[in-house]
Amino acid sequence: GWNMEDVMEKEIEVIKSTVGPDDHVICALSGGVDSTVAATLVHKAIGERLHCVFVDNGLLRYKERERVMETFERDLHLPVTCVDATEKFLGELKGVEDPEIKRKIIGKEFINIFDNFAHDLEKKLGTKPTYLVQGTLYPDVIESCPPPGSGRTHSHTIKSHHNVGGLPKDMKLKLIEPLKLLFKDEVRELGKILNVPEGFLKRHPFPGPGLAVRVLGDVTKNNALEILRQVDEIFIQSIKDAGLYDSIWQAFAVFLPVRSVGVQGDQRTHSHVVALRAVTSQDGMTADWYHFEHKFLDDVARKICNNVRGVNRVVQDITSKPPSTIEWE
Ligand code: XMP
Secondary structure, eight states, X not given: OOOHHHHHHHHHHHHHHHSOTTOOEEEEEOXXXXXXXXXXXXXXXXXXXXXXXXXXXXXXXXXXXXXXXXXXXXXXXXXXXEEEOHHHHHHHHTTOOOHHHHHHHHHHHHHHHHHHHHHHHHHHHTSOOOEEXXXXXXXXHOSSSOOTTSOOOSOOOOOOOSSOSOSOXXXXXXXXXXXXXXXXXXXXXXXXXXXXXXXXXXXXXXXXXGGGGTBOSOTTSTTHHHHHHHHHHHHXXXXXXXXXXXXXXXXXXXXXXXXXXXXXXXXXXXXXXXXXXXXXXXXXXXXXEOOOXXXXXXXXXXXXXXXXXXXXXXXXXXXXXXXXXXXXX
């Protein structure tokens, strides 16, 4: 292993000598570990000439925007513009049921918003930003043999990323990828040195299209996003309370666009069904469903039906990957 203190110092030197004194740098923060650590590193090197944007696409989890913005601002002092594009995204997604079309719409809308951010910034600064920071990791860059001179010798299984491909091509930004020789665990270690809060570094992966891939079908119908946020929060909080969060690769709830009959407080109900999914995995390529204790599941299901209006049934996903994928869409 490498000494992450050395890696940090070296990277900061490289960034300082690459980015000229009049250059400005932009970065899209996803709220995930990689982009956060990359931006923090660049910020340490060039300070206020870094300009970050975080987009609320309306598909984030319970209080997620507030929570990540607090980490960016209070813990990391990153200069971040938060763009609330909820209405734009949900407007474009209205009536759309096909999973691939949903993803395409979200990707395209993100590019539009990022483009606007860059143009607004150009007006404000009187000059075009020249560099773009990306949190690309080693497994993302490498196919089978390490780049010459990288110091990496071992081959590694490659994860195919669905996130890439997403930025305006006519922008002609030069890339800064300070994590491109690092593995995930090394990025976490680097993050620790950079004072990224431990809880943030350990967060489960969250897909770029957000809750859109966890509401089956039209995300704007049935108050689905609101219901899903509440269910997901109860599930995740219960997992944390039980001390299980760090043993699980990903856990989340899924909103099913069907209704089932129930009986709640002497009333017949006709409400929604939610599914709970939790998996263990090394890299997301394959995964095993996580075996909770029955008592835990019993408590969670009860808590969900008692607290979330519009839900009267909870089911658990007991398939592994393959044959299922981790996400439902
Ligand atoms: P699947 O569902 O393909 O997911 O088994 C494997 C891992 O990738 C995540 N995932 C995504 N991540 N953009 C992302 O950044 C995406 O479009 C996307 N789709 C799935 C998923 O959460 C799991 O960790």
